[in-house]
Amino acid sequence: MRTRQAVGKAIEDAGIGKRRRMSSIARKEALAGYLAISPWLLGFLIFQLVPILAAFYVSLTEWRILTTPEFIGLRNYDKLLFEDDLFWQSIKVTVVYVIFRVPFSAMLSLALAMLMNQQLAGRRLFRTIYYLPAVIPLVAVSMMWIWIFNPDYGVLNSGLRLFGIDGPQWIFSSRWALPALIIMSLWQVGAGMVIFLAGLQGIPTHLYEAALIDGATAWQKFLRITLPMLSPVILFALVMNVIGSFQVFTQAYIMTRGGPGNATLFLVLYIYRNAFEWFHMGYASALAWLLFLVVLVISLALLRSSGRWVHYEGRIGGV
Amino acid sequence: MSALQVLNWREYRIMRTTISWPSNRYQLLSWWNKVLIHILALTGAVVFLIPFLWMISTSLKPIEKIFHYPPQWIPDPILWRNYTEALTVAPFALYFRNSVLVTTLSVVGQIASSAIVAYGFARLRFPGRDILFIVLLATMMLPWQVTMIPLFILYRNLDWINTYYPLVVPNYLGGNPFFIFLLRQFFLTLPLELDEAAKLDGCGPFRIFWQILLPLTIPGLTTVAIFSFLWNWNEFLWPLIVLNDIDTWTIPLGLNGFRDQYGTDWNHLMAASFVASLPVILIFFIFQGYFIQGIATTGAKG
Numbered sequence: 001m002r003t004r005q006a007v008g009k010a011i012e013d014a015g016i017g018k019r020r021r022m023s024s025i026a027r028k029e030a031l032a033g034y035l036a037i038s039p040w041l042l043g044f045l046i047f048q049l050v051p052i053l054a055a056f057y058v059s060l061t062e063w064r065i066l067t068t069p070e071f072i073g074l075r076n077y078d079k080l081l082f083e084d085d086l087f088w089q090s091i092k093v094t095v096v097y098v099i100f101r102v103p104f105s106a107m108l109s110l111a112l113a114m115l116m117n118q119q120l121a122g123r124r125l126f127r128t129i130y131y132l133p134a135v136i137p138l139v140a141v142s143m144m145w146i147w148i149f150n151p152d153y154g155v156l157n158s159g160l161r162l163f164g165i166d167g168p169q170w171i172f173s174s175r176w177a178l179p180a181l182i183i184m185s186l187w188q189v190g191a192g193m194v195i196f197l198a199g200l201q202g203i204p205t206h207l208y209e210a211a212l213i214d215g216a217t218a219w220q221k222f223l224r225i226t227l228p229m230l231s232p233v234i235l236f237a238l239v240m241n242v243i244g245s246f247q248v249f250t251q252a253y254i255m256t257r258g259g260p261g262n263a264t265l266f267l268v269l270y271i272y273r274n275a276f277e278w279f280h281m282g283y284a285s286a287l288a289w290l291l292f293l294v295v296l297v298i299s300l301a302l303l304r305s306s307g308r309w310v311h312y313e314g315r316i317g318g319v
Numbered sequence: 320m321s322a323l324q325v326l327n328w329r330e331y332r333i334m335r336t337t338i339s340w341p342s343n344r345y346q347l348l349s350w351w352n353k354v355l356i357h358i359l360a361l362t363g364a365v366v367f368l369i370p371f372l373w374m375i376s377t378s379l380k381p382i383e384k385i386f387h388y389p390p391q392w393i394p395d396p397i398l399w400r401n402y403t404e405a406l407t408v409a410p411f412a413l414y415f416r417n418s419v420l421v422t423t424l425s426v427v428g429q430i431a432s433s434a435i436v437a438y439g440f441a442r443l444r445f446p447g448r449d450i451l452f453i454v455l456l457a458t459m460m461l462p463w464q465v466t467m468i469p470l471f472i473l474y475r476n477l478d479w480i481n482t483y484y485p486l487v488v489p490n491y492l493g494g495n496p497f498f499i500f501l502l503r504q505f506f507l508t509l510p511l512e513l514d515e516a517a518k519l520d521g522c523g524p525f526r527i528f529w530q531i532l533l534p535l536t537i538p539g540l541t542t543v544a545i546f547s548f549l550w551n552w553n554e555f556l557w558p559l560i561v562l563n564d565i566d567t568w569t570i571p572l573g574l575n576g577f578r579d580q581y582g583t584d585w586n587h588l589m590a591a592s593f594v595a596s597l598p599v600i601l602i603f604f605i606f607q608g609y610f611i612q613g614i615a616t617t618g619a620k621g
Contacts, residue, residue: 029443032524036439039432040455040499043492048458051466051473058468065472112363118356128607130365132371135603137553139571140592144374145580148587153386155373161388187370195497239460247462250555254575268464268556275468276560292465299460 052292061286069282076286087287090270092180097266098245102183104121107149107236109192114226116193117200127197130261131190142254146171149255171256181264192237199233200226226312235306239299246295256271267291332424378402378589385585398586405587406594409580413566414573416553423485425551428490430543434536436493437502442514459496464556471560481564486557495550498543505539506532526540541600542609545602551597570595 012240022030057078061069080087097246101199133141148154149170157167207225216224227234249268252258258265258273271291275284334533372392377385378401379394406412437443440452493499509532517527533540555571562568568576574595578588 011531018353030445033439033443033445033448036443036524037436037451039491040436041451042491043432043459043489043494044454046465046492047470047489048461051469052461054469055465058472068527080388115356115360116361119353120356120360126360126364128604129367131607132600132603133367135599136596137555137571137574137599139574140552140596143574143588144370147377147589148370148373153390155369155390158388158390178454179436187367189338243460243462249464253559254578265334271464271467272556275471281468281472288465288468290461295460295462298402316377 021304053290055285055288058282059289061282063281065279067283072282076283077290080283080286081266082288086262086265086270090267093263094248094266094267096178097182097248098242100179101185101245102238102241104182105186105189105241106234108186109189109237110196110230110234112193113196113200118198123264125246127194130193134188136248139254141188145180145187145251146255149180171264172260173235174259174261177256177260177263181248181255181291182240184251195233195237196230199230205230231306231310232312235302235310239302242298242302243295246291246298252289337502345615357377374589377585378587378593380585380586382586401586402590402594404571405577405590408587409573409577409591410565411570411573411591411594414568414570417483417567418569421486422548422551423560424483424487425490426544426547428487429494429547430540432491433494433498433502433543434462434533434540435528437499437506438532439561441503441506442528442532443524459500467556467560474561480561481567482561483567486554490547490551495547498547502536502539502543505536509535522555538609541606545606545609548597548602 060071060073062072062075062168063069083222097310116123116130120126149155151157151167151172154170156170160167170180171177203226207229208221210219211225212261246267247268249272252266252269253272256264258269267287268291271284271287274280274287373390376390376392376394377398379397380391380401381394381396381398384391437555440448440455459523470485474480477484479485511530513535514527517531522530553571554569558569558572559575562597565576574591577591581587
């Protein structure tokens with residue numbers, strides 16, 4: 001009896017079974033709990049965890065789908081890091097896209113959210129118009145924008161011509177194709193706008209009232225109240241945006257086929273080509289694992305940096 | 320019990336409506352600033368609308384009027400038959416049917432599995448719950464493309480290529496972490512007294528879920544349904560990988576194939592693109608309140 005108690009105490013100290021003597025009701029509840037989450041748990045194992053590990057194994061093989069996989073160690077990684085110019089091109093394209101798209105779309109969606117947070121006649125209608133582009137199928141959006149970017153008859157260059165500007169060749173130019181895709185992505189900032197709008201409306205009014213009494217300017221209010229209070233939402237939006245930007249595929253596949261001259265060869269497009277056009281399953285898996293690692297590292301870095309710039313409400317001190 | 324339910328439902332509705340769009344009380348704008356923000360909002364709206372107007376205008380033009388500078392905004396003549404031509408030259412009726420089938424099955428699966436899983440995480444206590452929930456949150460950050468190749472191989476071995484199983488089955492197993500997260504937030508806003516009262520009446524956990532909590536989560540379920548519809552309807556990369564047979568194509572694949580074949584028929588291509596977007600636009604206009612709310616719930620708490 002004493003030993004049983006001691007063991008139980010040890011378990012409790014280790015923090016494992018806090019409800020050491022689970023009552024039968026608690027046990028039933030726990031069972032129901034596992035049952036309730038079992039669809040997710042199963043899905044997580046079958047469709048996420050095992051495939052990720054399997055992808056790592058495949059990345060260590062040379063495998064052309066019809067042949068049997070041949071174990072080659074880290075040779076795929078060696079090849080892509082030190083010999084494959086296309087891999088580095090795809091990294092460059094993806095990183096440039098992320099670097100320009102993420103901050104621009106954050107600024108634009110914040111600006112739109114602040115605009116929508118004003119006393120505006122027809123606010124609902126404006127909100128709808130700004131948000132609509134974010135819900136249209138990306139394939140249809142891509143078709144639209146191919147035609148918008150048409151150098152001779154597209155609406156963009158026709159518009160520029162009104163101002164006497166001779167527009168570039170956009171998606172037909174290796175220099176302008178990537179900027180074109182970034183511009184197109186800014187048309188779809190609606191989702192970010194709504195997230196920021198919800199964040200703005202969560203800021204307590206009394207903070208602004210106090211600022212008003214202190215005679216703060218609009219810019220000071222923005223800098224000292226809006227930005228800090230919004231910073232958790234900004235962090236969330238940034239992380240999700242970075243992750244999403246690393247996964248760009250559809251636009252590049254449909255609008256530019258990765259070209260011209262690999263100017264829009266995004267990483268996921270390159271993975272797709274290796275796997276499903278050239279059937280280099282092992283090599284494509286190595287690429288996919290690098291994508292996984294890069295996204296993981298960047299997300300963690302963003303989350304860790306957040307301690308320095310994200311303001312959580314529990315720590316309100318000297319606003 | 321039912322009185323309590325109704326009461327809570329009302330409180331809940333009131334709470335949600337008050338948090339959704341409070342007017343802005345902290346800034347009294349001068350007349351000049353008001354004009355300025357209206358001009359800004361209007362200019363922005365025009366810029367955001369131009370691509371749509373351009374698509375619709377092009378879709379109604381005869382082909383010879385398309386390659387024209389300066390561009391004509393109001394087509395003359397208006398060719399409605401572009402739509403019938405575009406939709407009959409490729410089997411869009413079939414694609415549409417396929418999309419409806421895949422999307423419906425997926426939406427049902429995502430709602431059902433997300434709801435029950437969210438209930439488990441929000442309401443039932445079991446060892447390891449918090450760690451598992453953190454794992455679930457972490458999977459939101461996962462670029463799913465890393466699982467693409469092993470899953471393709473799995474589906475190939477199961478003989479699931481050119482079937483809808485790869486697109487539908489995963490939705491019945493957990494669905495989507497965002498939806499689970501969103502519904503969990505919804506469940507957490509419901510008072511625990513509901514569960515306890517039901518427990519005293521002898522309800523088991525699944526009856527509490529089904530008869531008491533689920534009816535109160537209908538706004539959340541609707542939000543999930545709408546987003547699930549959107550994402551499944553718009554999905555491109557997975558169908559591209561697993562559906563090679565033209566007869567199995569969904570709308571996005573059909574649109575892509577249409578362009579490969581009739582690349583420069585811009586009027587037909589724009590007509591087809593508009594039709595592909597139409598269900599989404601309709602759903603959006605009907606349910607836009609839920610969209611905003613859904614994003615607000617997941618976004619603000621994230």
